[in-house]
Amino acid sequence: MxxxxxxxxxxxxxxxxxxxxxxxxxxxxxxxxxxxxxxxxxxxxxxxxxxxxxxxxxxxxxxxxxxxxxxxxxxxxxxxxxxxxxxxxxxxxxxxxxxxxxxxxxxxxxxxxxxxNIQCVNQRVTEGKKVVMSSIIQNIFLAILKITGGIFGSSRALISDGVNSLSDVGSSIAIYLGIYFSNQPADEEHPYGHEKIESIIGNMMGLFLLITAFELVKGSVMLLISGKFEATPSYITILWAAISMVVKFFMYRYKMRVGIETDNSALIADAKDSKSDVYSSGGVIIGILLSIWISPVFDIIVSIIVGILIFKEGVSIILETSNIILDKQDDEFIEKIENYIEKNTPVKNVHDVYMRKSGDKIFLSLHIRVPKDMTVYNAHNLADGIRESLILDFENIKDVMIHVDYLID
Structure with missing residues (x-):
């Protein structure tokens, strides 16, 4: 303590x-x-x-x-x-x-x-912006590569994968704006800060993926019903899809590492999207090979599967970021807080511990019981010490509100 x-x-x-x-x-x-x-x-x-x-x-x-x-x-x-x-x-x-x-x-x-310079630059903001800018540039490159390659190589699955990369550009721009606005200082209208914007951006990104997936599946299903899929993809399209797989894999690793280190939910959601893109590009390669060796219909089927995978990832992102917005309680973290207080302070009765997460920051409220003959001054000092200790030993805790009760004989 x-x-x-x-x-x-x-x-x-x-x-x-x-x-x-x-x-x-x-x-x-x-x-x-x-x-x-x-x-x-x-x-x-x-x-x-x-x-x-x-x-x-x-x-x-x-x-x-x-x-x-x-x-x-x-x-x-x-x-x-x-x-x-x-x-x-x-x-x-x-x-x-x-x-x-x-x-x-x-x-x-x-x-x-x-x-x-102990008023150091926020490393979280710097790292987040660097990752997102890198993602925007790489996704623009992949979108142009795959859409152009899909058009000239007669592969609808590759075009769908390119459209997916184009949607990633939009989501990365949204995340960049989220990182910027979420790190604005707290003000009178927003005393808890602006970090929840990250979760809102994550939700918007999930919704954007759902819309993208719906349009891709809709177009492919209409083409499948019409029966107009006679064009056979060329072998060169496999190369473009393979390049996409490699780039997306390293993008996923990079985003996930920084997202976990900075506890940025929007960046973690974007990393998971990049991971799903690795699988979708792999599926595109399989679809192109089956289209060349067996029938062009497989190219359409794979484009539908890619759309379904994108839809699934969108739902997963919305559910995860919504839990943060709805202040879902982390029972394991709350238990750590209770054990920490009971081990390091004279307080042996900690209860009604609640947490509110905003970006990577956690706001805690809790009740402690002290002897009823303890002075207000000493109880206040005890509560201040607990607050200082929690903020120092748990990096993500931004503030703690402590209510003091008295021990019942």
Whole structure:
């Protein structure tokens, strides 16, 4: 658990702190960023705010616990808190921890160490935009390749696959806009931010796939009924479909990796669409071969199958993104939250834990029970400590609302 203390608030702990750290600094003007284990302080960082910077005066972790990432956790606590306070840099003159700070990213500057630009660029936005732009360019290339190859190679299945790639261009543009707008800061009208736009874009993409699939199947079925399918595809069309398979496979891997790393539901949905495109291009190759070796009707049948696969993926995307919009609860995640609070705080009764997901961010609300004779001040401090700890140890948690109940005798 993590907690920030003023000197007056930490007075009762002074004897213990001097015992674990003989060089403990009594500073009435500083803030003590503490990490606790079962209500015992095991490490701290003494920090002073100077204009828009933090001065890290001392940092200490109890002996025997220094190689369990506790120092890194404390420093991360200071950095994250600094971001919330619009701190520009953290400065440290303590040479005893020079090597540790350098590993974290501190640089030597004018005889001291400093970590600047802690208001870092949102890596999630940068990576997401890069992936989507790459997807747009590649899908334009594949759409032109397959539609042109399908027309000159007399393959309706390849043309259908090309139209699918063209629809991917539209969905990728929608995702790009979603990434941009979803990362606009919260405002008075949208206090929870704009991240849900990603899920809305994911839903729109799913609907777009359904419409595309319907038109492809409809056209192929009409052609099948008419019986006008005498043209036999050429062998060169197999090459275009094979190129599409390879490109789409690597697009799927790339999008899924970044989508999972950044927890972007729209990007994950787009990755799944690229995966279905790999199968559809494989089906196109089989259909073309059967059309050449047996009958041109197989080219039409495969184009229908491609349409059905696109339709299925569209339904899957809509269901998945709708669960986020409808705030479906993640029981496993909620259980982790309950266990974390009960293990790391004096609270042993956590209940009514609910989550609301918006993009990659999670908003939590929960109830805790405290002794009925606990003062409002202490209950408030306890709740603040739980909130700070959850936000720090669970990267995707953006905010926590805690209601305090009293224990019934």
């Amino acid at each position: 993590y907690k920030i203390y003023k000197f007056d608030e930490i007075k009762n702990e002074l004897v213990k702190l001097h015992e674990i750290d003989p060089n403990f600094i009594d500073d009435k003007n500083g803030d003590y960023f503490c990490i606790k284990d079962e209500d015992e302080i095991i490490g701290y960082a003494l920090v002073k705010k100077i204009e828009n910077n933090y001065l890290l005066e001392r940092m200490f972790v109890k002996e025997g616990l220094r190689y369990k990432s506790n120092g890194t956790k404390i420093l991360k606590f200071v950095v994250n808190h600094g971001r919330g306070k619009r701190i520009n840099k953290i400065i440290c003159n303590n040479k005893d921890i020079e090597n540790f700070l350098k590993k974290y990213g501190f640089k030597e500057c004018n005889g001291h160490l400093e970590l600047d």
